[in-house]
Amino acid sequence: MQSENCPNCGAEIFFRSPALPAVICDYCNSTVKRIGKALEKIGEVAALPFDVSPIQRGTAGTYDGLNFEVIGRIRLGYDQGSWNDWLCLFSDMSHGWLSESDGQFQMVVEAPIDQVAGDAVQQWAAGGDPEVGERVEINGESFVVTEARWAKCIAAEGELPFAATTGWDVFNVDMRNADGFAANFEREEDGPGLYVGRYLTLDELSPRNLRPIHGWAMPDYGA
Amino acid sequence: MVPDPPEDDRPNPWGRSDEAEVAPAAPTDRHVVTVAGDDAPAAEQFNCPNCGGTIEVKAAGYTVSIACQYCGSVLDISNADVRIVARYEEEVRKLELPLGSRGTLRGIEWEVIGYLRRSENAAYPWDEYLLFNPYHGYRFLDTDGRGWSLGRQLTVAPQSLAMAGFTVEGEFYEPFYAQTRAQVDYVLGEFYWQVAVGEEALTADYVRPGKMLSWESNAREVEWTLSELLEPNEMTDAFGIDPPRGGGLPLPHQPSPYREKAGKMLKLALVAAAAIILVTFLFGGTSDPQTTTIRLATNGVEQEAKIGPIELTRPRQAVTVSARAPGIDNAWVDLAYLLVERNSGIVYEASNVVEHYSGYDGEGNWSEGSDGSSSKFSMVPAGTYDLMVEAAGSQWLEGQYAPSNGADVEVTIAKGATFFSNLIFALLLVMAPALWVWFKHLNFESRRKSDSDFGGGDDDDDDDDD
Numbered sequence: 001m002q003s004e005n006c007p008n009c010g011a012e013i014f015f016r017s018p019a020l021p022a023v024i025c026d027y028c029n030s031t032v033k034r035i036g037k038a039l040e041k042i043g044e045v046a047a048l049p050f051d052v053s054p055i056q057r058g059t060a061g062t063y064d065g066l067n068f069e070v071i072g073r074i075r076l077g078y079d080q081g082s083w084n085d086w087l088c089l090f091s092d093m094s095h096g097w098l099s100e101s102d103g104q105f106q107m108v109v110e111a112p113i114d115q116v117a118g119d120a121v122q123q124w125a126a127g128g129d130p131e132v133g134e135r136v137e138i139n140g141e142s143f144v145v146t147e148a149r150w151a152k153c154i155a156a157e158g159e160l161p162f163a164a165t166t167g168w169d170v171f172n173v174d175m176r177n178a179d180g181f182a183a184n185f186e187r188e189e190d191g192p193g194l195y196v197g198r199y200l201t202l203d204e205l206s207p208r209n210l211r212p213i214h215g216w217a218m219p220d221y222g223a
Numbered sequence: 224m225v226p227d228p229p230e231d232d233r234p235n236p237w238g239r240s241d242e243a244e245v246a247p248a249a250p251t252d253r254h255v256v257t258v259a260g261d262d263a264p265a266a267e268q269f270n271c272p273n274c275g276g277t278i279e280v281k282a283a284g285y286t287v288s289i290a291c292q293y294c295g296s297v298l299d300i301s302n303a304d305v306r307i308v309a310r311y312e313e314e315v316r317k318l319e320l321p322l323g324s325r326g327t328l329r330g331i332e333w334e335v336i337g338y339l340r341r342s343e344n345a346a347y348p349w350d351e352y353l354l355f356n357p358y359h360g361y362r363f364l365d366t367d368g369r370g371w372s373l374g375r376q377l378t379v380a381p382q383s384l385a386m387a388g389f390t391v392e393g394e395f396y397e398p399f400y401a402q403t404r405a406q407v408d409y410v411l412g413e414f415y416w417q418v419a420v421g422e423e424a425l426t427a428d429y430v431r432p433g434k435m436l437s438w439e440s441n442a443r444e445v446e447w448t449l450s451e452l453l454e455p456n457e458m459t460d461a462f463g464i465d466p467p468r469g470g471g472l473p474l475p476h477q478p479s480p481y482r483e484k485a486g487k488m489l490k491l492a493l494v495a496a497a498a499i500i501l502v503t504f505l506f507g508g509t510s511d512p513q514t515t516t517i518r519l520a521t522n523g524v525e526q527e528a529k530i531g532p533i534e535l536t537r538p539r540q541a542v543t544v545s546a547r548a549p550g551i552d553n554a555w556v557d558l559a560y561l562l563v564e565r566n567s568g569i570v571y572e573a574s575n576v577v578e579h580y581s582g583y584d585g586e587g588n589w590s591e592g593s594d595g596s597s598s599k600f601s602m603v604p605a606g607t608y609d610l611m612v613e614a615a616g617s618q619w620l621e622g623q624y625a626p627s628n629g630a631d632v633e634v635t636i637a638k639g640a641t642f643f644s645n646l647i648f649a650l651l652l653v654m655a656p657a658l659w660v661w662f663k664h665l666n667f668e669s670r671r672k673s674d675s676d677f678g679g680g681d682d683d684d685d686d687d688d689d
Contacts, residue, residue, distance in 0.1 A: 049303065050255045050267050051284020052357040080417055080443075081287040081301050102415045103285060103360025104378060132444070144380070146444060178380040199378035202358060213357050214262040217332060222358065 006032055007039045015159065016071060017093050022163040024072075024156050031156070033163040043165035048075060048155040053100060054202065054210045054222070055086050057158050061205035063107050067091040070098065072158030076151040076170065087160060095161065097195060098205075099184070106182040107205070108197035111139075116194055124185055125192040130173050138196065143175035143183050162190065253305065255283075265357075271296060273310050281323075281336045282355045286413040291315075292322050295411065297418065309420070315411060316340075319464060320352050320364070322412045326461030328373055328453070331359050333461075337412035341405050353414060361415065365450060370467050370474050371458045372435060374450035381429075381436060381447055387677075389429050389436055391449065396429035396436040399475045401676035403427070405439075432478035452476050473671040481664035488657035495653045503646045509543050509637035517632045519548075519556065519616035523624070530636050531609030532565065538605055541640035545597035546614075547633045548577045554618040555579075555592075556632050561611040562600055569606075573598040577632065580619075599640045610636045 002015040009028040015021070021034045024045055031042045059070040072087035083101035090096065096109040113125050120128075120136035130136075134145045153168040173185040176199065184195040202210075203221055210222035253269040256279065267283045270276065276293035280286050280300065287301035288308075295311040320335045327333070337353030349367040363374040381389035381396070388397045407422045424441040435450045452474060455466035473479075517528045535542070548556050555578035562571040575598045581590035612634050617624065 049284065050264070052263070052265060052282060053284055054358045056263075077301070079301065081415065082284070084284075103282075103355070104376070106378075176378065176380070178382060180379040182378075210358065212262040214258040214260070214265040216265060216357055219358050 004032075004034075004039055006030060006041075008032070008041050016089060017095070017159075019093070019095065020072075020087075020089070020159045020161050022160040024158060024160070024164070026157070031163050031165050042163040045153070045157075045164065046155045046166045048073075048157060051084070052213055053084055054213065055084070055098065055100060055207075056209070056211040059086075059207055059209050059211070061088075061207040063088070063090075063096070063205055068096070072156070072160045074156045074160065074164050075154045076172070077154045078149050078151040080149075082154060087158065089159075096197065099182075104199065105202060105205075106197055106199045108182060108184055108195035111194045111196045113192055113194050121185060121194055124173065124187065130185070136175065138175075138183055138194075141177055141181060143177045143181070145173060145175050147172070147174040253280075253300075253303070269300075269305055272298070272305055272307055273312075279323075280413060281334055282357075282361075282413060282415065285355075285415045286336075287415060288418045289413045290410040290418065292411060297410065297420075299417065301417075308417075316409065318352075318411065319350070320462055324462060326458075326463075328354075328362075328457060328461050331356060333359075333362060333364075335364075335412075337414050337418075338410065339407055339418070340409035342408050343403055343405055345406075345408065348408065353412065363448060363450070366467065368467060369469075369471055370455065370477065371453045372450035372476070373453055374435075374437070374448040377447040377449055391436060391447075394431055394434070396431050396434070398427075398677045399430045399435075399672075399675045400426070400428040428475065430476040432482075433476060435476040450476070452478075472674050473667060475671065475674065477671060479664050479667045479671070481660050481667055485657065485661040485664045488660050492654045492657040496650050499646065499649050499653065503641065507639065507641035509639040509641075512635050512637040514633060514635040515612070517612065517614050517634065519614055519630045519632055523615055523617050525613050525615040528612045528614070528634065529609055530612070530634065531607075533608040533610065533636060533638075535603060535605050535608060535638065539602045540605075540638060541642075542600040542603050542608075542636065542638060543597055543640045544573065544575075544600070544610065544634065544636050545595065546575060546577050546635075547595040548579075548616075548630050549594050549633075551577070551579050551594055551616075551630050553580050553582070553620055554616060554630060556614055556616045556630065558596070558598075558632070558634070559613040560598060561613075562603065563609050563611060564604075564606040565609065566606065571600050571603060573600060599642065601640065601642070610634075 006025040008030040011027040013023045023032045033042045068088040068090045070086045071089050074085045086098040088096045099106045118138040130145050130148045151172050156164040171187040175183040180199045186193045255264045256266045258264050266279045271291040273296040274294035289298045295315045297309040299306040299308050325334045333354035336355045339351040342348040352364040354362040365372045381391040405426045410418045424439050427438045429436040437448045439446050513530050515528045515530050558575045560573045575596045577596050579592040616630050
């Protein structure tokens with residue numbers, strides 16, 4: 001872990017992985033990006049709106065045999081609602097996203113698009129538009145598109161692989177298959193990205209250090 | 224037959240709705256309800272821009288739509304501001320499970336945060352409550368007055384099988400309600416989707432005992448919900464409400480209360496029946512046979528024979544006398560048996576016949592009768608006996624008594640007997656209660672399926688063995 005000072009307010013900020021070059025300063029909400037050895041303030045994010053998510057930065061757990069810790073979050077919204085994508089740093093220094101929407105969770109990790117077998121995803125990457133209900137093949141698995149919409153970054157916190165700023169637009173496609181596997185396709189300014197993983201319940205992650213919420217008993221495993 | 228829809232005696236508060244009106248965003252007064260200690264707050268609060276009532280958002284961050292618990296106005300809170308979607312002014316309905324009430328179901332505490340009244344085009348209404356726990360997400364609590372079901376949305380897609388049903392989590396669900404249109408008639412509380420009175424969705428339902436699998440499709444998405452039927456006392460324990468009033472048809476996913484009992488009783492009856500059969504053959508059967516052969520002229524003349532002595536040693540016992548006349552055809556042998564005790568002279572009488580006929584007619588060859596018969600004496604006291612046999616044979620050919628071919632009648636007396644009629648009676652007695660409960664089970668299943676769009680009733684296709 002590397003400790004630095006926020007170029008805007010001087011508060012201490014941390015970079016845990018070279019693959020995660022962006023940080024939102026906890027004190028001034030500046031988006032700080034590390035470019036080489038230099039730190040640069042890219043922009044600002046709005047304060048996170050209040051929510052009762054059971055996840056917080058510092059929540060730890062296990063996924064596919066790897067321990068992880070939640071170190072960042074981006075909150076995205078569209079006209080029908082909003083959701084959290086929690087950044088999880090795995091013990092092998094790779095990262096994934098714990099996506100939290102309507103009280104349901106999915107863990108996904110990025111799959112390089114140029115290595116993905118699937119015509120639909122390649123077409124979307126080239127600018128094609130998906131349709132809700134469309135069936136697509138990804139690496140031999142059959143998925144159904146359940147949502148496809150433009151979303152905006154509402155707010156963010158902690159460490160991130162990219163320099164998120166409020167108002168940043170992303171085109172997001174949700175897919176699921178019969179066995180509980182999940183896939184997300186995203187298209188934003190910097191290009192397309194594909195993330196694959198699966199739906200799970202919180203207890204399947206053996207989570208620790210969940211967020212204590214007033215008036216609610218934390219599950220036995222979550223403390 | 225369809226069930227009587229539960230009565231709705233609650234006043235409909237929906238008077239005038241100004242849904243067309245696009246209200247300006249109200250000044251935002253949303254704020255977090257602060258708490259003492261280190262725990263994160265559990266709610267945020269704002270004043271209804273229509274009636275001014277204080278609204279608490281329990282699923283902050285998820286909730287996008289609220290129907291004000293005071294005035295019923297539908298508000299959009301998906302953004303930082305609060306926007307009126309539909310303005311209402313009437314008194315809101317009183318709910319069986321008031322918003323904000325909490326109860327523990329199957330080990331997890333839930334808070335009631337939303338309520339939907341739904342129906343099929345205003346018929347067959349049902350109540351749908353939205354439950355929330357920040358650590359466990361959402362559940363649905365449904366009732367049409369006959370019972371409560373706890374549902375969760377699936378993240379896996381059920382697998383369609385050839386049998387027109389679906390398999391999920393390794394369990395098969397048979398079709399019950401075909402695709403139909405459901406609508407929202409009333410909303411109150413908070414939701415993670417944009418609610419609206421009048422919103423329609425297509426639904427279809429599949430069942431197995433105790434569980435229901437529901438498909439729902441609207442303009443935005445397709446969702447599957449898996450519901451488990453709760454025991455009446457579970458809702459009483461959790462929320463202190465009265466158990467559902469009984470009566471009416473069974474619920475589509477109500478397990479037959481007779482099935483398990485019938486199965487157990489049937490197993491028990493089969494064991495008892497096997498025991499009875501075993502005992503019958505173990506203690507039945509005959510021993511110490513003595514045989515005599517009588518040569519008959521088959522001219523109707525009586526002939527006599529005697530077998531003995533037969534020593535019977537038990538206080539009471541059965542004796543079997545059997546006769547065989549191999550090779551007789553279109554002939555009969557009348558037999559009279561006299562079982563005589565030598566010392567007391569007591570006589571036990573029986574008579575029988577051995578007859579066999581055959582021939583040819585328009586339908587081909589026919590034959591009836593057999594070349595043997597047997598008679599049983601029961602409860603014969605101990606003693607030394609002789610069996611006197613009187614036999615007379617007759618032959619009938621081409622419509623008249625025929626000249627004799629002669630026949631040999633072999634008469635055998637043996638100790639003991641197997642009373643098959645007693646056996647069958649005992650078996651019926653043992654099986655009857657189990658068959659009665661099984662019949663009640665089939666009757667329950669047929670009533671349950673009578674409301675199904677897929678008929679059923681023609682068979683008992685329960686494929687779960689227990």
